[in-house]
Amino acid sequence: MKKACKNIISYTLLSLGAAVMLLPFIWMLVTSLKTPAEAIVIPKMWLPKTLQWTNYVQAWHAAPFARYYLNSLLVTSVTTLGQLFTSILAAFAFTHLQFYGRRTLFAVLIALMMVPGELLLIPNFVTLAHLHWIDTYAALIVPWLASIFTMFVLRQAFQAQPRSTYYAARIDGANDWQYLWHILVPANRTTITAVAVLQIIGSWNSFMWPLIVTNSDRLRTLPVGLTAFTSEVGTNYPLLMAATLFVILPLLVLYLLLQKYIIAGITKADLKG
Amino acid sequence: MQVKLQDIKLTYEKHHNIFERLNCTFNDGELVALLGPSGSGKTTMLNLIAGLLTPTTGKILFNESDVTKQDVRARNIGMVFQDYALYPHLSVLDNIAFPFKMAHVKKSARRKQAQKLAKLVHVETQLAKLPRELSGGQQQRVAIARALAKDPAILLLDEPLSNLDATLRIELRDEIRRIQQTTGVTTVFVTHDQSDALQIADKIIVLANGQIQQIGTGTELYHHPHNLFVAQFVGTPKINLIPIAEFKPYITPTIPDDILVKATTIGIRSEAVSLNSIEQPVIAKIPAIIEKQNQFGREIRTHICFQTSQLISTAISETTASSQAISVYVLAKGCYLFNRDGECIWAGDEHD
Amino acid sequence: MINAKPTLKSTFKALLYLAPLLIITLVFTIWPLISSFLMSFYTKYNYFTNKVSALGGANFVYLWHDPDFHLAVRNTLIFVVIVVPVTVLLSLGIALLLNRINRLASFFRTIYFLPFVTSTVAIALVWNWIFHYNHGLLNQLLSCFGVHPIDWLNNPRYSLIALIIVCIWRELGFNIILFLAGLNNIDRRYYRAASVDGASSKQQLTNITWPLLTSTIVLVTVNAIITSFKVFDQVFALFHGTAGPANADLTMMYYLYQKFYVENQYTVAAASGIVLFGFIAIVTILACWYFRRHAKLLGGNQL
Structure with missing residues (x-):
């Protein structure tokens, strides 16, 4: 009896919390389907009389969202792939190759992981300015092509791979490069997917950096484009909410599909170190 | 192929003098067992032959040619690891075919050859499965097939039977003997279990503390032990x-x-x-x-x-x-x- | 191979594998780290020519006397002091609840984690709409309880609270996941042994869960401290590119952004970055030290 009572309390609290968590999403969705008048009417109504799907079409054309999408897709995919590539190579070197100063170099990199990225903002901006990279795709991508965090997670995974697999592959005639790409990487695809998904989330949602290094509309990524859009639509909240949904939707879908990888990625990264 | 270890000395990291002065010959076509308690240096000896370890001094000769400095890839050996070391993401067929792939054999040809090897070790019905879907004995068979894929001059087996239960152990023991006799490949296998060695080996090398205690057939070891260690270690x-x-x-x-x-x-x-x-x-x-x-x-x-x-x-x-x-x-x-x-x-x- | 020692050749090969990561890290992490320290001491700096004509502590003196910076520090500290404990406690509570229910646990987990995968900027815009004085959902809901409408976004007294609500809402999910992982790492056998020994569920919480969870609590706390100190995106989007009414939501990061990007005072901005870094480092070390001491008292595992 006591246990049942406790359970009821637990579920009630959790449901209440979940409602609070979901509220902004639901409110965004319903607002995006209202007319501007319906959106501001008091008392609030939850559902509009007719669903205004045209809001999405209107919002889509009100700003170059197609362009923003392409930019976000390009930046996210190139940074993610690039980061995986550099991290996989480095993680392999740290786990499978012999070289002088291996421990020291690794310790230095781990220490760097604790430096807040924001501290590097200004000097990086200056560097890019001197390279004449401001307002180019390179500025959006190149500085993010290396992630010590990703390298660290992959190193942990590569380290856990039984050594015998490596020796077996070498005996079977594979060189290091072949072993890496034919065996090690495919055998660790779960971990690689996990870090890749975390990177996609970070890259897709990143705001301050693209805001600072881009000036022109044609280079804006979705989040930056969205904030620019707010000043244009003013108080047309249904349009604004529709546009917000554009930004959020791809990652929501990705999250629901790859949930287990994301959670694995977070727990692996933070607790196994 | 004949393998000769000549005056091998091995020291590395914390392990001082694993071998002081090791001399030993494996003749062509023999099935040799390396028998000894854990820590005696059996696996180390296998790794030396494979090229996974480089001796501090001394020579390793394959058919009288010096391979001491030669890379593992160039040695043309086949090895089966204690944990089998199958590639977890590859099917049985792809596992066996991997050495062919590395040798740039065309896809259809390597599939055909891999199937032939699978038949030899009796896993031809499991080709599409992943290693984790196989039993321990089947994994062992796949590992042997993969090791044979290179048509190796010498086959090395590290504790091939230790992860198997009693019945399977006996079955695979005879299987190793059969495969060895079919292919005629010089084979060295490491074991800590005298019954494995006595049952199938042509010749047994007893190792303890990094030293060869005695080399001989099962009968010789039992009836003519050279020392106390061999007398104690062999026989139940x-x-x-x-x-x-x-x-x-x-x-x-x-x-x-x-x-x-x-x-x-x-x-x-x-x-x-x-x-x-x-x-x-x-x-x-x-x-x-x-x-x-x-x-x-x-x-x-x-x-x-x-x-x-x-x-x-x-x-x-x-x-x-x-x-x-x-x-x-x-x-x-x-x-x-x-x-x-x-x-x-x-x-x-x-x-x- | 097993006993291979590094040689010049193998080092060269390893460097080839490391080069892509190292070059990027060198140019975009190590160099800027040094450079931002140096830059904070430049007093006369021409960014176009990259010429430094004078060095000194003038930038820090400037910050010391700048009322805006004082405001930024004050706001940030208030923000951190409220957000960190609330986030940690709430997420711990939710994680404990999620851990004891059998059904729907993963469903709830999915929902609580949703904010983390959504763009901060985008969802802050939604919150901006929810906080709207006349037409916002929140005031509407509050009026059901007889609360007068609050001007969340334009009244300096409430705007920091609005920011705090948004940030806690967003950070919860991530911390819940960390706590759940920490709870999962605790061996079930301890609980079984404790029940056999007759420990009540409350005793189990204080005697098993709490001490064994210490390292996770430290992790979550430190992570929350670092994230909270650096809050920027939410401010920018919630107040449409301003720092809130009468700078009521001016955080240190926003101050840095403003000095750097709007006013082009690079060296002052760099100095404020160093101060921010200093704050984060000190608070993180204090938190670690505090927990370490208490972990010993609780008899938990050493960190």
Whole structure:
């Protein structure tokens, strides 16, 4: 009896919390389907009389969202792939190759992981300015092509791979490069997917950096484009909410599909170190 | 192919002098077992042949050509690891075909060859499965097939049977023998279990503390152990050991005095402890007490107390009498004398 | 291979594998780290020519006397002091609840984690709409309880609270996941042993869960401290590119952004970055030290 009572309390609290968590999403969705008048009417109504799907079409054309999408897709995919590539190579070197100063170099990199990225903002901006990279795709991508965090997670995974697999592959005639790409990487695809998904989330949602290094509309990524859009639509909240949904939707879908990888990625990264 | 280890010395990291001066030859087409307790250096020896370890000094010769500095990839060996080391993301077929792939064999050709090998090790019905979907024995077979894929000059097996249950172990033991005889490949396998070695090997190398104790067939090791270690390690039940001082008063004058003086321990095989002499040479008649008898499969093990020592005999048939003072014959055949350094200085069956 | 020692050749090969990561890290992490320290001491700096004509502590003196910076520090500290404990406690509570229910646990987990995968900027815009004075959902809901409408976004008294609500809402999910992982790492056998020994569920919480969870609590706390100190995106989007009414939501990061990007005072901005870094480092070390001491008292595992 006591246990049942406790359970009821637990579920009630959790449901209440979940409602609070979901509220902004639901409110965004319903607002995006209202007319501007319906959106501001008091008392609030939850559902509009007719669903205004045209809001999405209107919002889509009100700003170059197609362009923003392409930019976000390009930046996210190139940074993610690039980061995986550099991290996989480095993680392999740290786990499978012999070289002088291996421990020291690794310790230095781990220490760097604790430096807040924001501290590097200004000097990086200056560097890019001197390279004449401001307002180019390179500025959006190149500085993010290396992630010590990703390298660290992959190193942990590569380290856990039984050594015998490596020796077996070498005996079977594979060189290091072949072993890496034919065996090690495919055998660790779960971990690689996990870090890749975390990177996609970070890259897709990143705001301050693209805001600072881009000036022109044609280079804006979705989040930056969205904030620019707010000043244009003013108080047309249904349009604004529709546009917000554009930004959020791809990652929501990705999250629901790859949930287990994301959670694995977070727990692996933070607790196994 | 003939493999020769010449004056091998090996020292690395915290392991000082794993081998001081190791010399050993594996002949072409032989099935050789490396037998020894854990930590004796068996796997290390295998890794040296494979090229996974480089000796500090000394030479490794394949058919008289020096491969000491040669990379693993160039050595043309096949190796099966204790954990099988199958590639977890590849199917059975792709696992077996991997060496062909690395050798740039065309896809259709390598599939065909891999299928042929799968047939040889009897996994041809499992080709599409992933390693984790296979039983331990099947994984072992796949690993052997993959090791054979390169048509290796020598096949190395590291504890191939230790992860298997008893029935499977016996089955695979014979399987390894069969495959070895079919292919004729020089094969070295590491084991800590004497029954594996005795059952299938042409030749057994007994290793302990980084030193070769003895090389020989199972019969030779059992009947002519070179030292105390081999005598103790080979044979079940374990050989009975008695300090010579306790035993001396009962010894018949069959053993020359000059040898007896040097001996410190006498080793007696369980079958040499008998209630009657059955017209065989006897070296002693000792007073003893039967403590208990156990049926151990086909044989009966009789625990006997002689002074401070416990002896086991397998040559006494079932008696009802226990805790009974009796006289026991110790037959010459199956008796060995060891000196202070553990060397065997006298064996009973050499003097029939 | 097993006993291979590094040689010049193998080092060269390893460098080839490391080069892509090292070059990027060198140019975009190590160099800027040094450079931002140096830059904070430049007093006369021409960014176009990258010429430094004078060095000194003038930038820090400037910050010391700048009322805006004082405001930024004050706001950030208030923000951190409220957000960190609330986030940690709430997420711990939710994680404990999620851990004890059998059904729907993963469903709830999915929902609580949703904010983390959504763009901060985008969802802050939604919150901006929810906080709207006349037409916002929140005031509407509050009026059901007889609360007068609050001007969340334009009244300096409430705008920091609005920011705090948004940030806690967003950070919860991530911390819940960390706590759940920490709880999962605790061996079930301890609980079984404790029940056999007759420990009540409350005793189990204080005697098993709490001490064994210490390292996770430290992790979550430190992570929350670092994230909270650096809050920027939410401010920018919630107040449409301003720092809130009467700078009521001016955080240190926003101050840095403003000095750097709007006013082009690079060296002052760099100095404020160093101060921010200093704050984060000190608070993180204090938190670690505090927990370490208490972990010992609780008899928990050493960190």
